[in-house]
Amino acid sequence: EAGVTQSPTHLIKTRGQQATLRCSPISGHTSVYWYQQALGLGLQFLLWYDEGEERNRGNFPPRFSGRQFPNYSSELNVNALELEDSALYLCASSPDLRGARYEQYFGPGTRLTVT
Amino acid sequence: QQQVKQSPQSLIVQKGGISIINCAYENTAFDYFPWYQQFPGKGPALLIAIRPDVSEKKEGRFTISFNKSAKQFSLHIMDSQPGDSATYFCAASPWSGATNKLIFGTGTLLAVQP
Numbered sequence: 001e002a003g004v005t006q007s008p009t010h011l012i013k014t015r016g017q018q019a020t021l022r023c024s025p026i027s028g029h030t031s032v033y034w035y036q037q038a039l040g041l042g043l044q045f046l047l048w049y050d051e052g053e054e055r056n057r058g059n060f061p062p063r064f065s066g067r068q069f070p071n072y073s074s075e076l077n078v079n080a081l082e083l084e085d086s087a088l089y090l091c092a093s094s095p096d097l098r099g100a101r102y103e104q105y106f107g108p109g110t111r112l113t114v115t
Numbered sequence: 116q117q118q119v120k121q122s123p124q125s126l127i128v129q130k131g132g133i134s135i136i137n138c139a140y141e142n143t144a145f146d147y148f149p150w151y152q153q154f155p156g157k158g159p160a161l162l163i164a165i166r167p168d169v170s171e172k173k174e175g176r177f178t179i180s181f182n183k184s185a186k187q188f189s190l191h192i193m194d195s196q197p198g199d200s201a202t203y204f205c206a207a208s209p210w211s212g213a214t215n216k217l218i219f220g221t222g223t224l225l226a227v228q229p
Contacts, residue, residue, distance in 0.1 A: 004158070031215065043159070043204065045216035056216060090158050094215070103149075104217060106158035 002027065004107035006091050012113045013081050021076040021110045025093030031055075032074040033094070033104055034066060038087035046089075049074055081114045088112075117142060119207050121220025128227050134192040136223045138205035141186065145207040149217070150179065150190045153202045162203075163190075195227045 005024045013019050025032050034046040045058040049068035057064075063079040072093075078085055088111050092104040120139045128134045138148075146167055151159035165172045165179040165188065172179045178191040192199055205220040 033216070035217075042221045043206075043217075043219040045218070048215055050215075058216065092158075103161060103164065105161060106151075108156075108158045 004091055004093050004105055006089075006107040006110050008110060009108070010111045010113070012115065015081055015083060015114055017081050019078045019081060019085075019112055021078075021089050021091075021112070023074045023076070023091030023093075023107060025072050025074070025091075026105055029093035029095055029105075030072050031094045032068055032072065033092040034074070034076050035090045035092065035106075036060075036087045037090055037109070038084070041087075043090070047076070078112070083114050086112060086114045117218055119205060119218050119220045121205050121223060123223060124221070125224040126226070128192075128195045128225065130195065130197060130227055130229050132195050132227075134195045134199065134225055134227070135189060136203050136205070136225070137187065137189045138207075138220050139185075139187045140207050142207070142209065143186070144209040145218075147208040148179070148181065148188050149206050149208075150177075151204045151206065151219075153204065153222075159204060192225075195225075197227045197229050200225055200227050 007022045031050040033048050036044045048056040052068050066076040068074045088109040090109045092106045094104045122137050149164035150162045152162050153159040163174045163177045165181050167183050176193045181188045202222045202224050204222050206217040208217050
């Protein structure tokens, strides 16, 4: 069974630009989560999508947004990039709410560097 | 109240020894406690998880001990091997239809010396 996949692996952007990160969940998983892993700050919850809807977001500004497509893949958009947005962005997926809803499986991440 | 406190920050263990990592939480709404293992350049991998209705769960060399009254849980790695050298994160999640987020500890860098 294929795991969570993310693209691109690395992304270099300039301050003020926009970044788009993509995630494909494990087949059969309907929930997708985004986390930011910044140096010194640990793993911070960003967003949760389930069945195409944003269900919950963490303590991040509105310039962090995303969406989930009908095939359950997801996209994270970061607008007006700032230097402190440089981090590893991790996507995770889990089975639907009626199953083992807590088990989140992570992808390898996208390393975003803002210069 | 949303924090999960993890210790130690780093740990050095000899091959064959027992590695112990501890976590504590405040929020009594937390009801799911997973541990993740992360190697450099990789995403976190789910190791083992526990619910508060049991005090211990074992999978191979990995054991979670859970103390509900003390609001603490720990990961024990028996017969530690150099291949176990990685960063370990504890996490917690509350039972709620409104959120399914994981709140992570700050991580423990484990080095197992041969």
